[in-house]
Amino acid sequence: MKNLTxxxxxxxxxxxxxxxxGADDLVFRSVGDKFRFLYPDTWVVKKGTGANxxxxxxxxxxxxxxxxxxxxxxxxxxxxNDQIMSVYSEIDILEDLREKWGDTVLLxxxxxxxxxxxxxxGYFDMTHKVFGASVKVRQLFAxxxxxxxxxxxxxxxxxxxxxxxxxxxxxxxxxxxxx
Numbered sequence: 802m803k804n805l806t807x808x809x810x811x812x813x814x815x816x817x818x819x820x821x822x823g824a825d826d827l828v829f830r831s832v833g834d835k836f837r838f839l840y841p842d843t844w845v846v847k848k849g850t851g852a853n854x855x856x857x858x859x860x861x862x863x864x865x866x867x868x869x870x871x872x873x874x875x876x877x878x879x880x881x882n883d884q885i886m887s888v889y890s891e892i893d894i895l896e897d898l899r900e901k902w903g904d905t906v907l908l909x910x911x912x913x914x915x916x917x918x919x920x921x922x923g924y925f926d927m928t929h930k931v932f933g934a935s936v937k938v939r940q941l942f943a944x945x946x947x948x949x950x951x952x953x954x955x956x957x958x959x960x961x962x963x964x965x966x967x968x969x970x971x972x973x974x975x976x977x978x979x980x
Contacts, residue, residue, distance in 0.1 A: 825841075825842045826839045826840065827839070827841075827842050829846060831855050831868070831870075834868075834948075835948060835979055835980045836977065836979055836980060837977075837978050838856070838866075838976055838977045839976045840858040840866065840969070843861070844859060844860050846859075847865075849867055849869075851869070853869045853871050854868070854869050855868050855869065856868035858973075860958075863958075863959075864958035864959075864962055864963075864965075865956070865957060866954070866956040866957075866969075867953075867954075868977075869952075869953040869955070870950050870952055870953075871953070873885075873946060882919055882946045882947065883919045886912070886918075886920060886921055886944075886945060887919065889944070890910075890921055891910025891921055893921075894910070894921065894925075894944065895907045895910075895923065895925065898925060898927065898940075902929070905925050905926070906926045906927070908924040908925065909924045910923030911923075913943065915943060915945045915952070915954070915974060916945075919945065920944060921943070921944055921945075922942065922943040922974070923941075923942050924939065924940070924941055925939070925940045925942060926939050926940075927940065937959065937960040938957050938958065938959060939957065939958060939959075940955055940956065940957040941954075941955070941967075941970045941974065942954070942955050954977060956970035956973055958970075
């Protein structure tokens with residue numbers, strides 16, 4: 802039974818579509834915020850904008866993944882993750898995103914797991930204004946809690962590039978690990 806479990810686990814990990822996840826991939830590690838994730842060796846680490854951006858990896862076409870870490874409010878930091886995430890939803894994420902990008906649309910969302918912790922995710926479309934131009938962006942957004950903090954994982958690309966990077970984005974979330 803133990804060997805079957807190991808074989809099935811390897812089959813799932815090796816069977817990820819669209820991207821190799823192994824020797825050619827790199828590990829981003831944040832010792833201070835106690836997390837790590839894999840990203841393709843063709844992407845580069847950049848400095849994130851904002852004090853709470855703890856990780857940013859970027860492809861050559863500007864598509865990117867970020868990890869934002871914020872402390873939980875004192876009044877809820879003692880509440881277990883499952884209880885917090887069970888009352889937080891993709892609609893809450895949508896409302897937060899609409900504060901900055903008023904045209905944000907939720908495409909799909911729900912509950913998932915990040916490193917065996919209950920999380921909420923959503924796929925969103927929105928318009929970013931960059932240097933006077935409008936750019937349609939699709940974003941995968943996932944959030945969970947640990948260590949008295951909220952961890953927000955966001956991966957985004959221009960809408961027409963999203964499918965090219967979708968496997969990378971989903972694997973960043975899938976292989977995100979707390980240390």
